[in-house]
Amino acid sequence: MLTKNKIETGLKKLLPDSNILSSIEECYVYSQDGTNTGKSKKLPDIVVFPESVEEIQKIMKFANKHSVPVTCRGAGTNLIGACLPNFGGIVMNFSKMNRILDINKTDMTAVVQPGVVVGELQKKVEEIGLFFPPDPSNLRVSTIGGAIAQSAGGPKTFKYGTTKDYILGLKIVLPDGSLMITGGQTIKNATGYPLTQLFIGSEGTLGIVVEATLKLIPKPEASRVMMAYFDSIEEATLSVNNIIDSKIFPSTIDFMDNNSINTVEKFYPAGLMTDKTAALIIEIDGTYESIQQDGEKLKEVLKESNAVNITLSNTKDEYDRIWTARRSSFAATAKLRPDVVTDDVIVPRSKLSQLIKGINNICAKYNLETCIVGHVGDGNVHPQIALNLDDLTEYKNYLLAKEEIYRLTINLGGTLSAEHGIGAEKKKYIPMAVDSNALDYMKKIKHLFDPKNILNPGKIF
Ligand SMILES: Cc1cc2nc3c(=O)[nH]c(=O)nc-3n(C[C@H](O)[C@H](O)[C@H](O)COP(=O)(O)OP(=O)(O)OC[C@H]3O[C@@H](n4cnc5c(N)ncnc54)[C@H](O)[C@@H]3O)c2cc1C
Incomplete structure (x- = not known):
């Protein structure tokens, strides 16, 4: 591969100097993303900010000719090391192509x-x-x-x-x-x-x-959000199916477990019921008339599913209060310990309670503090684990727990990622979840498009 100086000299012929960063400090910033556990093995040599398709084409022709790795980067918020420039080279940021x-x-x-x-x-x-x-x-x-x-x-x-x-x-x-x-x-x-x-x-x-x-x-004319509490995980997850059976079609069915409820209350008090095992956050949308009707029906279904303290937002403030509580869960968990890692697993809905209870058992076994939230309407669960990544024992325990959670998920008919992806963080585990022939074809597709393996190398496989 070319030296940093040669890459910089080559790129300066293609882009204005103001769209290139090369100092160590600047490159350091672009060597990390939203993933706490994954630090890039290398700094990028150069960060570029193209302003047109033609500039991107020229950069790629240069990179391909000289086999220089290129890693694309949006806001860098992914949680799986998807834009870590582990092989150095060029990081391409699109903040100047934002129209x-x-x-x-x-x-x-x-x-x-x-x-x-x-x-x-x-x-x-x-x-x-x-x-x-x-x-x-x-x-x-x-x-x-x-x-x-x-x-x-x-x-x-x-x-x-x-x-x-x-x-x-x-x-x-x-x-x-x-x-x-x-x-x-x-x-x-x-x-x-x-x-x-x-x-x-x-x-x-x-x-x-x-x-x-x-x-x-x-855009739906109106939306309202309902919050309901349960004394057991089973009742909460069963009620997801009861809602669906009742022919109501919410836009969201989200979940918070007791730890996440308590952690949010500790740091961002929102008046949540801290003595309950779980809560569902259900959003309905449609016309003003239809959501009135759906809201009433939903309350009945939830009552029959043993939910308590069922509240339906009547004002924008109430709507925002419920959603702020749910959305604060990651930030609140991050305050428990020096670090937080979040995962993203999914199972068929019928297996949700087994997954959630299993994750709690695994984390308890390895002494890890976890707050579980998820998009349970989809069967998707995000265990958020608060820990100190610099504590070697805790880090080892986290790795063991992570693998056990993946095994459990797969045994329940689920898979490794629903929406966050594989990136650098989960690539080791992908053979657990993907058929070997399918994996071979994925690698062949990668080779077909990128025979020199310059585009975001070291991700997925
Ligand atoms: C608090 C928090 C909550 C989250 N919740 C959710 C959630 O509920 N659901 C969900 O799906 N995700 C969630 N995520 C993860 C989510 O996938 C990402 O945060 C987001 O979609 C990534 O966008 P980004 O611009 O930050 O991309 P980046 O992190 O910069 O990049 C992500 C990937 O996209 C590639 N990329 C970027 N731009 C391009 C391009 N132009 N061409 C080709 N490749 C490109 C990068 O190389 C990298 O592989 C959450 C993340 C955080 C931090």
């Missing part, structure tokens, strides 16, 4: 650059009555490029699906610098292999998203 290029109200589409912040897009389309549902729970900072690369989901997946359900077409720069256009602007597209879907969730390993055409839907 919404078009919003078409009639066709209900938007065309965006990769650095657009998800929350900004949501705000803009909502102003004209449209809706982009994917919400990686940190939408004030995370980018569309990152959401596409991770196929981010979030609380509203139960009703609306994940990012992959909202991408109609992509412009991609491939590792050799050539441009590929996939999909189009239409809601349906059965013209050849669905290559767009191949890039979504590929964690920046196959190509660089330089533009995306998004599907939008009508």
